[in-house]
Amino acid sequence: xNRIIKYVIIDILKNKIVVAYTIMxxxxxxSAFSLEDSSTKGMLTLLNIILLTVPLVSILFTTIYIYxxxxxxxxxxSQPIARKKIWFSLFIGLSMSFxxxxxxxxxxxLLIYAPINTGVMMLLLGVIxxxxxxxxxxxxxxxxxxxxxxxxxxxMLWLYFCLLFDGIVLxxxxxxxxxxxxxxxxxxxxxxxxxxxxxxxxxxxxxxxMLGYTGAIFKDFFGTTLGFLISLCLLCLWFIVPYWISxxxxxxxxx
Amino acid sequence: xxxxxxxxxxxxxxxxxxxxxxxxxxxECIALIGPNGCGKTTLIKSILGMVIPDSGEIIVNGxxxxxxxxxxxxxxxxxxxxxxxxxxxxxxxxQMMKEIRQTTxxxxxxxxxxxxxxxxxxxxxxxxxxxxxxxxxxxxxFLFNPDILILDEPTAGLDPLAxxxxxxxxxxxxxxxxxxxxxxxxxxxxxxxxxQIIFMQDGRVEFHHSVEQLRNDTGETKISKAIAFILKNKIGNKDVITQSTIxxxxxx
Numbered sequence: 001x002n003r004i005i006k007y008v009i010i011d012i013l014k015n016k017i018v019v020a021y022t023i024m025x026x027x028x029x030x031s032a033f034s035l036e037d038s039s040t041k042g043m044l045t046l047l048n049i050i051l052l053t054v055p056l057v058s059i060l061f062t063t064i065y066i067y068x069x070x071x072x073x074x075x076x077x078s079q080p081i082a083r084k085k086i087w088f089s090l091f092i093g094l095s096m097s098f099x100x101x102x103x104x105x106x107x108x109x110l111l112i113y114a115p116i117n118t119g120v121m122m123l124l125l126g127v128i129x130x131x132x133x134x135x136x137x138x139x140x141x142x143x144x145x146x147x148x149x150x151x152x153x154x155x156m157l158w159l160y161f162c163l164l165f166d167g168i169v170l171x172x173x174x175x176x177x178x179x180x181x182x183x184x185x186x187x188x189x190x191x192x193x194x195x196x197x198x199x200x201x202x203x204x205x206x207x208x209x210m211l212g213y214t215g216a217i218f219k220d221f222f223g224t225t226l227g228f229l230i231s232l233c234l235l236c237l238w239f240i241v242p243y244w245i246s247x248x249x250x251x252x253x254x255x
Numbered sequence: 256x257x258x259x260x261x262x263x264x265x266x267x268x269x270x271x272x273x274x275x276x277x278x279x280x281x282x283e284c285i286a287l288i289g290p291n292g293c294g295k296t297t298l299i300k301s302i303l304g305m306v307i308p309d310s311g312e313i314i315v316n317g318x319x320x321x322x323x324x325x326x327x328x329x330x331x332x333x334x335x336x337x338x339x340x341x342x343x344x345x346x347x348x349x350q351m352m353k354e355i356r357q358t359t360x361x362x363x364x365x366x367x368x369x370x371x372x373x374x375x376x377x378x379x380x381x382x383x384x385x386x387x388x389x390x391x392x393x394x395x396x397f398l399f400n401p402d403i404l405i406l407d408e409p410t411a412g413l414d415p416l417a418x419x420x421x422x423x424x425x426x427x428x429x430x431x432x433x434x435x436x437x438x439x440x441x442x443x444x445x446x447x448x449x450x451q452i453i454f455m456q457d458g459r460v461e462f463h464h465s466v467e468q469l470r471n472d473t474g475e476t477k478i479s480k481a482i483a484f485i486l487k488n489k490i491g492n493k494d495v496i497t498q499s500t501i502x503x504x505x506x507x
Contacts, residue, residue: 003354014342071338075348077305079355080328254266254306 004076004086008093011072012065018097021057025105028053033113040205043114043122047201050106050126051194055133056158058098062137063154065094067147074255087250091138091243098130118204125197128235132193133158135239138246142253165192182217189218193238196231256281256403256434257302262311264297271297272308273458279436279451281402284429286445287438288482289455295438296335298455299405303332315403328356331401335408335438337392339380345391346376349398358399366394369420385412393421403434410444422448442479454482461489 012018028049036042069090076086106126110119140153169188172181189195203222221227259277263270271294279285287295300306302313304320304327312319318326339348349372353362367373370390380388389412396404406425410418425448429435439445452469454461462485466478475481 003351003357007351011340011342069340072340074305074334074338075340075352076355078303078327078330078332078334079352080324080326081355082324252307255300 002085002089004081004089005093005096007072008090009097012093012097015065017061018101021061021098022101022105025050025053025102026109029106029109033109039113039115043118043201043205046106046110047122047198050122051129051198052162054102054126054129055162055194058130058133059137059140059154059158060151062094062134063141063151064147066090066138066141067150077255083251084247087138087247091134094134095131098134099127102126102130118201121204122201125201125235128239129193129197132235132239132242135243135246139242142246142249161192161194165195169195186217186221190231190234193235196235196238200228200231256316257436258314259298259302260312260314262298262301262308262313264294264301264306264308271458272301274311275458275460277453277460277463279434281434282429282432283451284425284435284449285437285451285453286442286449286478287436287453287455288440288442289461293455294458295455296407299332299407299436299438302405303327303330328358328399329402331396331399331404333389333392333396333404333406333409335411337388339388339391341381342379344377344379345372345383348380348391349376349395352395352398356399360400363397363400364394366390366397366421366424369424370394370417386414386417389413390417393424397424397428401433403436404428405436407438408440409437410439410441418444442482443477446478449478452478452482454485 029046032046032049033039033042036045073086073090077083103123107123110122113119114122136157137154140157141150143153144150169185172188173185189199199218199222203219222231257277257279259275262272262275264272275294275298287298289295297306301308302315302320304324312321314320315326316329320326343351349367370393372390372394375383375387378387380391383391389409393406393409396406404425409421409425413421422444425435425437429448437445437449449466451463451465453463464472469478469481469485470476473481473484475484
């Protein structure tokens with residue numbers, strides 16, 4: 001492990017917000033499973049909580065953290081260290097902190113209460129969603145020098161992915177309900193990492209019947225191994241692409 | 256050691272550096288002077304790779320600085336306003352730099368000792384005064400025994416005692432044959448240090464002379480007066496030099 005990552009992680013741990021986040025995730029997960037009578041119900045509750053809180057905390061914390069690291073970045077830049085390495089170390093440091101807190105907070109109850117394959121699936125998706133939103137935060141914080149603007153942009157992106165997008169999808173469904181739009185819906189789903197994750201889990205939980213005819217189409221696509229792999233790749237693109245764009249910008253940035 | 260070829264840089268509409276050519280050699284102690292906003296800091300930051308020039312090349316110790324970072328191990332940089340992680344202590348910052356650099360060569364801790372920074376190791380960077388932060392910057396710049404020292408306004412904010420210590424340190428390093436690049440407004444402070452002068456104005460290098468040449472040409476013994484002399488003579492054919500520039504130079 002390189003030394004910069006070590007310093008980033010020490011700094012994040014000193015911050016204690018990530019510790020609080022771990023505890024919060026643990027409280028939510030344990031209560032979701034112990035309050036609901038069946039593990040499927042518990043999973044559904046937990047799914048909704050995770051898809052709302054994990055993106056929010058990772059995107060906001062990361063954006064503010066990057067802005068606050070301006071001095072740290074500046075200090076390292078005058079040293080013989082590649083820019084790529086500085087940016088990557090920040091990304092890995094933040095990702096590792098969030099992945100570990102997700103595994104400790106939500107992973108343990110998931111593995112205890114949920115059936116093993118859905119539990120692992122949810123754990124994997126939670127980890128990917130954390131990294132996706134960290135990566136989006138990297139992009140929004142490099143886009144502007146203005147801290148308030150950058151944080152504002154992050155909040156807007158969170159609102160869009162977690163709340164607005166669903167609204168838009170519902171609106172489209174109602175407006176075009178006379179047309180055969182089910183296949184298009186599958187493609188539109190790929191435009192939001194949160195929805196992609198949600199559908200993958202719902203299909204795994206065998207509650208897709210609740211989704212009606214669209215659910216059947218989804219099952220046809222996402223239910224197959226190929227569909228699953230494609231959607232997993234799409235999810236990975238959701239963190240690779242924003243990070244990559246942010247890296248290109250960081251390498252050209254004047255400090 | 257540092258070879259700058261046709262460097263240009265523009266920040267949106269403002270053209271900060273206009274086709275700058277410079278050659279700096281070993282053993283020289285160069286003063287980079289000029290009015291505020293003439294592009295001194297931008298030039299320094301371009302050498303360090305913190306600002307990426309739009310065109311032109313910078314060659315440090317034979318290495319092109321473009322998309323390269325190894326060359327920076329030869330450079331010690333003291334920024335004008337040192338910005339450090341607020342919640343780290345002085346000791347942690349120094350320790351971190353040592354760990355990240357992992358040099359095998361011996362460390363130069365003279366400045367840490369003479370500034371008595373050891374007593375302050377436990378203090379957080381965020382709570383330090385401007386002068387103490389400058390001391391940390393200076394100590395860091397000299398720590399890894401670099402061949403090239405770039406000091407941006409080194410004595411600004413330092414008390415007379417500390418600034419004397421730093422000046423002595425600069426002279427010692429100069430005598431070891433290192434290249435030292437200093438920007439400063441206080442010309443009188445530089446009198447006994449420097450061998451070359453680069454005067455910048457509006458993103459251009461107005462002149463690059465050795466101190467002896469400057470003294471001979473103008474007949475003045477003090478650098479500040481010599482520069483004022485040159486500027487006054489230039490004003491006849493060049494109206495770009497404002498009166499305030501001259502006043503500033505004369506005052507200091």
